[in-house]
Amino acid sequence: MDKFVSVENAKMVFKTKSGSFVALKDISLSIAQGEFVALIGHSGCGKSTLLNLVAGLLRPSDGVLICGGREIAGPGPDRGVVFQNHSLLPWLTCAENVHLAVERVFGGIETKSQLKARTMNALELVQLGHAAHQRPNEISGGMKQRVGIARALSMEPSVLLLDEPFGALDALTRAHLQDELLKIVAKTRSTVLMVTHDVDEAVLLSDRIVMMTNGPAATIGDIVDVSLSRPRERLALVNDTRYHHIRGRVLEFLYQKQLRPAA
Amino acid sequence: MTAAILLHQKFSADSQHATFSSPSGAAETGVVELPPPVRRHTPLVERYGQDIADFFRKVIPIVFGIALFVAVWAIVSQGSALPGPVKTWHSAVGVFSDPFYRKGPNDQGIGWNVLNSLGRVGIGFGLAALIGIPLGFMIGRFRFLSGMAAPIVSLLRPVSPLAWLPIGLLVFKAANPAAIWVIFISSIWPMIVNTAAGVREVPQDYLNVAKVLNLSEWKVFTKILFPAVLPFMLTGIRLAIGVAWLVIVAAEMLTGGVGIGFWVWDEWNNLNVEHIIIAIFTVGIVGLLLEQTLMLLARRFEYR
Numbered sequence: 001m002d003k004f005v006s007v008e009n010a011k012m013v014f015k016t017k018s019g020s021f022v023a024l025k026d027i028s029l030s031i032a033q034g035e036f037v038a039l040i041g042h043s044g045c046g047k048s049t050l051l052n053l054v055a056g057l058l059r060p061s062d063g064v065l066i067c068g069g070r071e072i073a074g075p076g077p078d079r080g081v082v083f084q085n086h087s088l089l090p091w092l093t094c095a096e097n098v099h100l101a102v103e104r105v106f107g108g109i110e111t112k113s114q115l116k117a118r119t120m121n122a123l124e125l126v127q128l129g130h131a132a133h134q135r136p137n138e139i140s141g142g143m144k145q146r147v148g149i150a151r152a153l154s155m156e157p158s159v160l161l162l163d164e165p166f167g168a169l170d171a172l173t174r175a176h177l178q179d180e181l182l183k184i185v186a187k188t189r190s191t192v193l194m195v196t197h198d199v200d201e202a203v204l205l206s207d208r209i210v211m212m213t214n215g216p217a218a219t220i221g222d223i224v225d226v227s228l229s230r231p232r233e234r235l236a237l238v239n240d241t242r243y244h245h246i247r248g249r250v251l252e253f254l255y256q257k258q259l260r261p262a263a
Numbered sequence: 264m265t266a267a268i269l270l271h272q273k274f275s276a277d278s279q280h281a282t283f284s285s286p287s288g289a290a291e292t293g294v295v296e297l298p299p300p301v302r303r304h305t306p307l308v309e310r311y312g313q314d315i316a317d318f319f320r321k322v323i324p325i326v327f328g329i330a331l332f333v334a335v336w337a338i339v340s341q342g343s344a345l346p347g348p349v350k351t352w353h354s355a356v357g358v359f360s361d362p363f364y365r366k367g368p369n370d371q372g373i374g375w376n377v378l379n380s381l382g383r384v385g386i387g388f389g390l391a392a393l394i395g396i397p398l399g400f401m402i403g404r405f406r407f408l409s410g411m412a413a414p415i416v417s418l419l420r421p422v423s424p425l426a427w428l429p430i431g432l433l434v435f436k437a438a439n440p441a442a443i444w445v446i447f448i449s450s451i452w453p454m455i456v457n458t459a460a461g462v463r464e465v466p467q468d469y470l471n472v473a474k475v476l477n478l479s480e481w482k483v484f485t486k487i488l489f490p491a492v493l494p495f496m497l498t499g500i501r502l503a504i505g506v507a508w509l510v511i512v513a514a515e516m517l518t519g520g521v522g523i524g525f526w527v528w529d530e531w532n533n534l535n536v537e538h539i540i541i542a543i544f545t546v547g548i549v550g551l552l553l554e555q556t557l558m559l560l561a562r563r564f565e566y567r
Contacts, residue, residue, distance in 0.1 A: 057474060074474075081475045087468040091490040091564075100486060104476050155476075 003030040003066075004191055005054060005159055010063035012049055022217040023049050027063070029210060029220060031159075036185060036192040038202035040250065041212030041221075042258065047195045048163055050212075054193060055081050055161050068158050077105045080152030084164040086144040088136040094147045095132040098122050098154050105155045122154035123147070125184060142173040149181070153188065160185075162194040166201065178204060179234060186231060199250050203243060204232060211253045221258060224249050346537045354537035369529060371521055373541070377549060380515060380522040383439070384507045387446025391503060395454035396496060400488070402455065403462025416455060424449035424510040428517060438518035445514045450503035457502065461495025462488065490564075497561040504557060508550045 012024040023046045031037050039047040052058040053065055056075040065072040067079060075081075080101075088097045099119045106115060123129050126146035136144050145165055152160055165181075166174040178201055185192060185205075196202050202209045206226055213221040226246055228237070237243040333348050340347035346354070362374030402412045427448045431441030469491060473483045515524025523542055530538035 055475060057471060075477060077477055079475075081471075083468060083471065085468060087472050089469060089472070089487065089490070092486070100478070100482070101476050104478060104482070 004033040004035075004068060005193065006030040006066045007050070007054070008064045008066070010050070010053060010060045010065060012046070012053065012058065013061040023215060024053075024219065025217045026219045031191060031193060033158075033191050034189050035208065036190075036206045037194070038206035038209045039193065039195045039212065040197065040199065040202050040209055040254070041218065042214055042254065043197060045212045045215045046218040047212050051081075051161055051163050051193060051195050054159070055079055057081075077101070077155045078158045079161055080155050080157030080159070081161045082145070082148045082152045082163065082165045084167050086136070086141075086148040088144055088147055088151075090136050093133050093135055094123060094128060094139070094150075095119055097136070097147060098151045101151045102154045118154060122150040125153060125187075126150045126180065140173075142169055142177055145169060145177060146180070149184070153184070153190070158191060160190045160192045162192065164195050164197065167197070174198075174201070175234065181205065182232060199247055199254070202226075202250065203228075203247050204234065204237065209246075209250055211250065211258075214258050222253055344536065346540065351537045351540050355541050358538065358541055368521070373523075373526065373545065375521055376523045376526040377545060379520070380511050380524065381549070383443050383515075383522065384446055384504070384511050387443040388450045388504055388507045390443075391447045391451040391507075392454055392500065395451040395499075395503075396458050399455045399458025399496075399499070400462055400492070403459035403492075404488075409459065412455075412459075416452065420452040420456070424506070425513055425517070428514060438520055442511070442514045442518045442520075442522075445510060446507045449510045450507040453502035453506065454496070454499040457495050457499025458492060461492035461499075464495065465491040493564050494561065497557065497564065501554065501557045501561065504553050505550065508546070508553060512546055 007027050007029045010024060010027040011022070014021045014023055027050060029037075039050060041047050049058065053060055054067070054072065056072050056079065059074075072079075088094070089100070092100065099115065102115050102118045102122070106118060110118075120129060120132065123132050126149055128143060128146055128150065131139050131143060131147075136147070139147075145168075149162075149165065166177050169177065182205060184190075192206075194202075194205065203226055209224045209226060210220055211222045211224065212218050224246055228240070228242060228246070337347050337349075339345060340350075358373050362372040364372040365375065398412075402409045424445050427445050428441055431444035432438070435441050435444065465488060469487050470483075473487050478486070511522070512524035512527065515522035516528045519525050519528075523546055527539055527542045530536075530542065
């Protein structure tokens with residue numbers, strides 16, 4: 001299937017007190033199965049809105065969104081979402097948080113021990129098996145975000161949607177989690193749509209970088225193919241001219257063509 | 264007497280803190296028996312010295328406050344009809360030496376009076392929780408219901424609880440259910456209002472999780488809504504029980520029967536002012552205990 005996720009002429013208009021606000025318009029994008037696509041743009045350009053449209057948390061004002069051959073009519077377990085602020089339930093342990101998702105998707109077809117095994121596998125995948133019985137407030141921000149990823153992956157979604165998943169983390173933790181995400185995606189062959197404002201992150205992780213113009217009425221400005229071979233090594237890329245070329249193109253788009261007036 | 268009880272309470276509160284930190288203390292004694300190469304804790308004497316200093320820093324103001332209160336009371340009672348602390352203390356020793364006697368319907372020990380009052384509060388408050396909390400959930404969850412309830416709640420909430428007593432007497436034709444009715448109606452508002460506010464304050468993130476995971480309405484309630492609202496609910500319960508305990512004394516003064524409020528009025532008719540003062544302190548202490556118990560309960564459900 002070439003177009004696993006496809007967005008066709010999507011438009012998003014929000015009703016506000018001061019009239020209607022066009023957040024997105026003329027968005028057309030398709031993502032192939034197993035592809036990793038990064039959405040980048042300045043803050044307020046509507047990249048999270050686009051992700052929420054794919055997640056089904058928002059309905060488009062116009063246009064069609066399709067995932068796996070079916071129109072997206074609402075949120076569903078075929079699309080696993082990782083939120084920027086982890087959104088773990090503080091009264092549940094890490095395992096219980098993941099189990100909530102596992103139970104929802106596989107509860108009807110698998111035994112209790114199988115569900116438990118799935119939960120633990122998902123936590124092991126993000127190397128957090130040891131923290132299974134801790135509450136979110138007992139673990140670090142990076143660990144929380146990993147549990148969020150485990151929760152999304154545990155549903156075996158056909159698409160993984162990441163909304164600035166590492167945005168709230170410090171640089172070192174972020175780099176570490178990016179490396180881990182690279183490994184996980186290689187292992188699970190997930191289709192990923194990731195919102196980010198970090199150019200290096202986008203180039204390191206993705207196959208294509210979708211660059212958004214500034215809002216209001218934001219749209220896709222340009223798309224860059226990241227033709228770097230996998231597996232990718234953060235350190236090896238430092239001396240890779242193609243890496244710098246791609247990075248340069250994204251930077252050029254963000255800071256020359258779409259420079260925001262000083263806020 | 265009161266000073267002693269208040270102090271005792273404070274002491275027990277502190278001892279709770281002590282038991283909380285006791286595991287580290289136990290570890291410390293272990294450290295002394297087996298000296299480790301690296302000593303990370305301060306020596307025992309210094310540590311306990313610190314604890315004792317902290318303890319006194321907390322206790323001394325309390326002792327001074329109570330002493331000042333008793334002193335002012337003693338001075339004011341000098342040369343007036345108000346019984347002084349000593350006289351009240353002696354009377355209290357008598358009252359509490361036999362709290363559970365029964366010499367007829369209107370002459371029973373203070374223990375029975377307090378228990379009867381607590382019973383009324385328990386029933387009225389329990390019924391209020393049974394109705395108020397689910398109502399609060401529905402009002403918080405559905406905008407339409409919220410719109411329906413808002414004018415009624417804001418109209419009836421400020422009404423003095425005792426204004427409801429005649430209605431209770433009229434409907435139930437008996438004093439005891441009327442008193443329970445007054446407790447019910449006065450404690451239901453905080454529970455409705457706080458529960459509804461809690462439901463409205465559930466973070467959107469959690470609801471997004473529910474949407475993304477496509478959780479069933481039941482799962483949303485048990486795993487997200489209920490735990491998220493619980494702290495608010497407990498605040499409502501705490502406020503409600505405070506109001507209920509406040510109101511029971513006044514209600515019983517009017518309805519009679521065995522109860523601490525009736526006891527106050529009865530002792531006023533007997534002109535036994537010491538007993539009235541004892542009743543005031545008893546009501547205060549029981550109220551404090553109720554509040555503290557619920558605070559402890561609430562702390563157990565604090566997250567983040």
